[in-house]
Amino acid sequence: MLFAKAGEPSGKEGLKRDTIQAVVLYGEEILFDAVEGLTDNQVGDLRDSVLKYHGANELTNYISLYLSLKTKTEDQLNNYIDSLFELEGEVPYALINQINIYLANKPETIEVILPKDLFVGTSDAPIPATEFYPTWTSDNPNPYGAEIWKSDTTLSLLLASQELGTFHIPHDDVMTSKFGWRDGRMHNGVDIDLQVWDTVVAAFPGVVRMARAYGGYGRVVIIRHYNGLETTYAHLHRFKVKEGDRVEGGQLIGLGGSSGHSTGSHLHFEVRFKGVPLNPLSFISFKEKELLNDTLVLKRTQNGYVAYPRGILFHTVKRGDTLYDIAKQYGTTTYKLAEINGIRRNRYLSVGQRLRVI
Numbered sequence: 001m002l003f004a005k006a007g008e009p010s011g012k013e014g015l016k017r018d019t020i021q022a023v024v025l026y027g028e029e030i031l032f033d034a035v036e037g038l039t040d041n042q043v044g045d046l047r048d049s050v051l052k053y054h055g056a057n058e059l060t061n062y063i064s065l066y067l068s069l070k071t072k073t074e075d076q077l078n079n080y081i082d083s084l085f086e087l088e089g090e091v092p093y094a095l096i097n098q099i100n101i102y103l104a105n106k107p108e109t110i111e112v113i114l115p116k117d118l119f120v121g122t123s124d125a126p127i128p129a130t131e132f133y134p135t136w137t138s139d140n141p142n143p144y145g146a147e148i149w150k151s152d153t154t155l156s157l158l159l160a161s162q163e164l165g166t167f168h169i170p171h172d173d174v175m176t177s178k179f180g181w182r183d184g185r186m187h188n189g190v191d192i193d194l195q196v197w198d199t200v201v202a203a204f205p206g207v208v209r210m211a212r213a214y215g216g217y218g219r220v221v222i223i224r225h226y227n228g229l230e231t232t233y234a235h236l237h238r239f240k241v242k243e244g245d246r247v248e249g250g251q252l253i254g255l256g257g258s259s260g261h262s263t264g265s266h267l268h269f270e271v272r273f274k275g276v277p278l279n280p281l282s283f284i285s286f287k288e289k290e291l292l293n294d295t296l297v298l299k300r301t302q303n304g305y306v307a308y309p310r311g312i313l314f315h316t317v318k319r320g321d322t323l324y325d326i327a328k329q330y331g332t333t334t335y336k337l338a339e340i341n342g343i344r345r346n347r348y349l350s351v352g353q354r355l356r357v358i
């Protein structure tokens, strides 16, 4: 787009570019369409550079108008239009038209509408997800009683987002044992093959609740995540974090081994919610090394939860994005996007804005 370089005029190149920009702006019916996506500073720079090479003209007046309109409320703008009609002499229809166009497409602040039961964690909480957990202790891997989940029905957790960070596979190797009943007893996690000294990383950002030796787990790290889950990394050879440490997703937390009750070196990896072990395979693709979806739905059963992924995805608007492009990218419609975000279909999108896309 021609406006991408606005505000960096230099020598002949700059002069040429500004001329092109001016022509394009004049050629456009709607000035505001052309400057949308630029920051106010960039628009200001564009005006200054046109002023410098061409002097004040209709274009610079329009740009100034655009910048001043943005600070006014809808009521103020309507009053302004009314006052323009009452001007003595010629009514400035062109100006009124521009303001009306601006009003019709006034950028709105998008309030992302989330499902009522969706938990979106706080990534700067000193202790993560205190909404779900009554205690924070480092001397017991699973200190929670059934009373903290028995009254739940269905809820969902936003597992990953721009604020909460993304998922990282703790160790990338072959899965040697799945979750579930095995040899007459419950296997509460999955086993991933590794060699002693191989690196193990945190699946999500959070705070280390435990980093010590504990029974059959051997040297075990347990992290409480901002998204509400707790993950367990057992049979480690060495710790690379200590209790109370804040960790990022993907941060090295230990070196693999076969400490505790373990035959051969491997990583025993658990994901729990309120102490209830979840099957990681129901929301993580170990093959693709990513989440099946951003959102995890937990439905309470007699013994705990069934977990399944649900799509609530967010798209961060980039320069040049249109609602139509975004809809196409996620296989949905502009109608649906407008509906789930509570916006008009013809609205302008601001760069950096987050849109719910599923």
Ligand SMILES: [Zn+2]
Pocket (backbone or CB within 6 Å): 177, 187, 189, 190, 191, 267, 268, 269
């Ligand atoms: Zn295991």
